[in-house]
Amino acid sequence: MTRLNTLTKGIAASIILGGVALNVTSATAGGTHKGGHAFGEAGDPSKATRTINIVMHDNYYEPENITAKPGETIRFTIKNAGDFVHEFNIGTAKMHAAHQEEMMMMVEHGVLEPDKINHEMMKMDMGNGQTMEHDDPNSILLEPGKSGEIVWKFTEATSLEFACNIPGHYDSGMVGQLSVKKPDS
Numbered sequence: 772m773t774r775l776n777t778l779t780k781g782i783a784a785s786i787i788l789g790g791v792a793l794n795v796t797s798a799t800a801g802g803t804h805k806g807g808h809a810f811g812e813a814g815d816p817s818k819a820t821r822t823i824n825i826v827m828h829d830n831y832y833e834p835e836n837i838t839a840k841p842g843e844t845i846r847f848t849i850k851n852a853g854d855f856v857h858e859f860n861i862g863t864a865k866m867h868a869a870h871q872e873e874m875m876m877m878v879e880h881g882v883l884e885p886d887k888i889n890h891e892m893m894k895m896d897m898g899n900g901q902t903m904e905h906d907d908p909n910s911i912l913l914e915p916g917k918s919g920e921i922v923w924k925f926t927e928a929t930s931l932e933f934a935c936n937i938p939g940h941y942d943s944g945m946v947g948q949l950s951v952k953k954p955d956s
Protein backbone atom coordinates (compact mmCIF):
# COMPACT_ATOMS: atom_id res chain seq x y z
CA MET A 772 0.00 0.00 0.00
CA THR A 773 1.32 3.40 -0.90
CA ARG A 774 1.77 6.12 1.65
CA LEU A 775 -0.97 8.11 -0.04
CA ASN A 776 -3.49 5.32 0.37
CA THR A 777 -2.62 5.11 4.03
CA LEU A 778 -3.18 8.83 4.42
CA THR A 779 -6.46 8.58 2.57
CA LYS A 780 -7.71 5.83 4.83
CA GLY A 781 -6.67 7.97 7.78
CA ILE A 782 -8.92 10.77 6.64
CA ALA A 783 -11.85 8.47 6.00
CA ALA A 784 -11.47 7.09 9.51
CA SER A 785 -11.41 10.57 10.98
CA ILE A 786 -14.60 11.49 9.21
CA ILE A 787 -16.41 8.37 10.34
CA LEU A 788 -15.15 8.21 13.89
CA GLY A 789 -14.90 11.91 14.46
CA GLY A 790 -11.56 11.34 16.15
CA VAL A 791 -7.86 11.32 15.40
CA ALA A 792 -6.04 14.47 14.46
CA LEU A 793 -4.98 14.75 10.87
CA ASN A 794 -1.44 15.93 10.32
CA VAL A 795 -1.62 16.80 6.67
CA THR A 796 -3.37 20.13 6.25
CA SER A 797 -2.47 23.26 4.39
CA ALA A 798 -2.01 24.98 7.72
CA THR A 799 0.89 22.75 8.65
CA ALA A 800 2.34 21.83 5.27
CA GLY A 801 5.67 23.54 4.81
CA GLY A 802 5.82 24.66 8.40
CA THR A 803 3.39 27.51 7.98
CA HIS A 804 0.80 28.91 10.29
CA LYS A 805 -2.51 30.62 9.81
CA GLY A 806 -2.18 33.72 7.69
CA GLY A 807 1.59 33.99 7.83
CA HIS A 808 4.52 32.45 6.01
CA ALA A 809 8.25 33.05 6.04
CA PHE A 810 7.98 34.85 2.72
CA GLY A 811 4.98 37.02 3.45
CA GLU A 812 1.50 37.41 4.81
CA ALA A 813 -2.06 38.25 3.85
CA GLY A 814 -1.93 41.83 2.59
CA ASP A 815 -4.09 44.80 3.49
CA PRO A 816 -6.08 45.56 0.30
CA SER A 817 -5.81 49.32 0.94
CA LYS A 818 -2.01 49.01 0.87
CA ALA A 819 -1.82 47.22 -2.48
CA THR A 820 0.35 49.31 -4.83
CA ARG A 821 -0.06 47.11 -7.89
CA THR A 822 -2.57 44.77 -9.48
CA ILE A 823 -1.44 41.76 -11.49
CA ASN A 824 -4.00 39.99 -13.64
CA ILE A 825 -3.59 36.24 -13.89
CA VAL A 826 -5.49 34.06 -16.32
CA MET A 827 -5.61 30.32 -15.64
CA HIS A 828 -5.89 28.00 -18.61
CA ASP A 829 -5.82 24.17 -18.99
CA ASN A 830 -3.01 23.79 -17.77
CA TYR A 831 -0.91 26.93 -17.66
CA TYR A 832 -0.87 30.49 -16.36
CA GLU A 833 -0.71 33.75 -18.18
CA PRO A 834 1.71 35.35 -17.35
CA GLU A 835 4.19 32.68 -16.26
CA ASN A 836 6.72 34.98 -14.61
CA ILE A 837 6.17 37.58 -11.93
CA THR A 838 8.64 39.78 -10.10
CA ALA A 839 7.84 41.42 -6.78
CA LYS A 840 9.80 43.59 -4.38
CA PRO A 841 10.37 42.88 -0.68
CA GLY A 842 7.78 44.85 1.29
CA GLU A 843 5.43 45.16 -1.66
CA THR A 844 1.71 44.41 -1.36
CA ILE A 845 0.21 43.11 -4.59
CA ARG A 846 -3.38 42.48 -5.54
CA PHE A 847 -3.69 39.42 -7.78
CA THR A 848 -6.90 39.18 -9.75
CA ILE A 849 -7.31 35.66 -11.02
CA LYS A 850 -9.65 34.35 -13.68
CA ASN A 851 -10.18 30.72 -14.55
CA ALA A 852 -10.58 30.65 -18.33
CA GLY A 853 -10.18 26.88 -18.54
CA ASP A 854 -12.66 24.00 -18.54
CA PHE A 855 -11.36 22.57 -15.27
CA VAL A 856 -11.01 23.66 -11.66
CA HIS A 857 -7.68 25.42 -11.07
CA GLU A 858 -5.77 26.85 -8.19
CA PHE A 859 -3.52 29.88 -7.81
CA ASN A 860 -1.29 29.18 -4.84
CA ILE A 861 1.78 31.18 -3.83
CA GLY A 862 4.46 29.19 -2.06
CA THR A 863 7.77 27.41 -2.15
CA ALA A 864 8.29 24.33 -4.31
CA LYS A 865 8.30 22.28 -1.10
CA MET A 866 4.95 23.68 0.01
CA HIS A 867 3.43 22.87 -3.35
CA ALA A 868 4.69 19.29 -3.19
CA ALA A 869 3.01 18.85 0.21
CA HIS A 870 -0.18 20.48 -0.97
CA GLN A 871 -0.36 18.14 -3.95
CA GLU A 872 -0.86 15.23 -1.56
CA GLU A 873 -3.82 16.97 0.07
CA MET A 874 -5.35 17.77 -3.29
CA MET A 875 -5.01 14.12 -4.30
CA MET A 876 -6.99 13.16 -1.21
CA MET A 877 -9.64 15.73 -1.98
CA VAL A 878 -10.07 14.24 -5.43
CA GLU A 879 -10.20 10.70 -4.04
CA HIS A 880 -12.95 11.74 -1.63
CA GLY A 881 -15.00 13.49 -4.27
CA VAL A 882 -14.48 16.90 -2.68
CA LEU A 883 -12.86 18.04 -5.89
CA GLU A 884 -14.20 16.99 -9.27
CA PRO A 885 -12.48 17.94 -12.54
CA ASP A 886 -14.83 20.86 -13.20
CA LYS A 887 -16.53 21.34 -9.85
CA ILE A 888 -15.83 21.99 -6.15
CA ASN A 889 -18.13 20.31 -3.64
CA HIS A 890 -18.30 23.19 -1.19
CA GLU A 891 -20.46 21.36 1.34
CA MET A 892 -17.97 18.50 1.61
CA MET A 893 -15.14 20.99 1.97
CA LYS A 894 -16.77 22.45 5.06
CA MET A 895 -17.08 19.07 6.72
CA ASP A 896 -15.28 18.90 10.03
CA MET A 897 -12.77 16.07 9.94
CA GLY A 898 -13.14 15.53 13.66
CA ASN A 899 -10.39 17.83 14.86
CA GLY A 900 -11.89 21.19 14.02
CA GLN A 901 -10.15 21.21 10.65
CA THR A 902 -11.82 21.08 7.29
CA MET A 903 -10.65 20.67 3.72
CA GLU A 904 -11.76 24.21 3.03
CA HIS A 905 -9.20 26.31 1.25
CA ASP A 906 -9.29 29.59 3.07
CA ASP A 907 -5.53 30.08 3.21
CA PRO A 908 -4.75 33.67 2.22
CA ASN A 909 -1.99 32.55 -0.17
CA SER A 910 -4.26 30.44 -2.34
CA ILE A 911 -7.52 30.43 -4.22
CA LEU A 912 -9.35 27.58 -5.91
CA LEU A 913 -11.66 28.50 -8.77
CA GLU A 914 -14.22 26.64 -10.84
CA PRO A 915 -14.30 27.20 -14.63
CA GLY A 916 -15.42 30.72 -15.50
CA LYS A 917 -14.97 32.04 -11.96
CA SER A 918 -12.77 34.91 -10.81
CA GLY A 919 -11.30 35.91 -7.50
CA GLU A 920 -8.48 37.79 -5.89
CA ILE A 921 -5.65 37.48 -3.42
CA VAL A 922 -3.83 40.36 -1.73
CA TRP A 923 -0.38 39.34 -0.58
CA LYS A 924 2.45 41.20 1.12
CA PHE A 925 5.92 39.92 0.22
CA THR A 926 8.39 40.36 3.02
CA GLU A 927 11.77 39.10 1.90
CA ALA A 928 13.82 38.42 -1.21
CA THR A 929 13.27 34.83 -2.25
CA SER A 930 12.33 32.54 -5.11
CA LEU A 931 8.74 31.35 -5.04
CA GLU A 932 6.35 29.60 -7.37
CA PHE A 933 2.69 30.13 -8.05
CA ALA A 934 1.15 26.79 -8.82
CA CYS A 935 -1.92 24.66 -9.26
CA ASN A 936 -1.73 21.57 -7.09
CA ILE A 937 -4.69 19.70 -8.52
CA PRO A 938 -3.41 16.21 -9.47
CA GLY A 939 -1.50 16.31 -12.75
CA HIS A 940 -1.70 20.05 -13.32
CA TYR A 941 1.65 21.09 -11.80
CA ASP A 942 3.43 18.31 -13.67
CA SER A 943 1.84 19.31 -16.96
CA GLY A 944 3.13 22.86 -16.60
CA MET A 945 0.73 24.71 -14.34
CA VAL A 946 3.48 26.51 -12.43
CA GLY A 947 5.03 29.95 -12.73
CA GLN A 948 8.08 31.66 -11.26
CA LEU A 949 7.65 34.41 -8.71
CA SER A 950 10.88 36.07 -7.77
CA VAL A 951 10.92 38.54 -4.92
CA LYS A 952 13.96 40.78 -5.24
CA LYS A 953 15.14 44.34 -4.83
CA PRO A 954 14.76 46.34 -8.07
CA ASP A 955 18.51 46.65 -8.67
CA SER A 956 19.61 43.14 -7.76
Ligand SMILES: [Cu+2]
Pocket residue numbers: 830856857858935936937940945
Ligand atom coordinates in the same frame (compact mmCIF):
# COMPACT_ATOMS: atom_id res chain seq x y z
CU1 LIG B 1 -4.94 23.46 -12.49
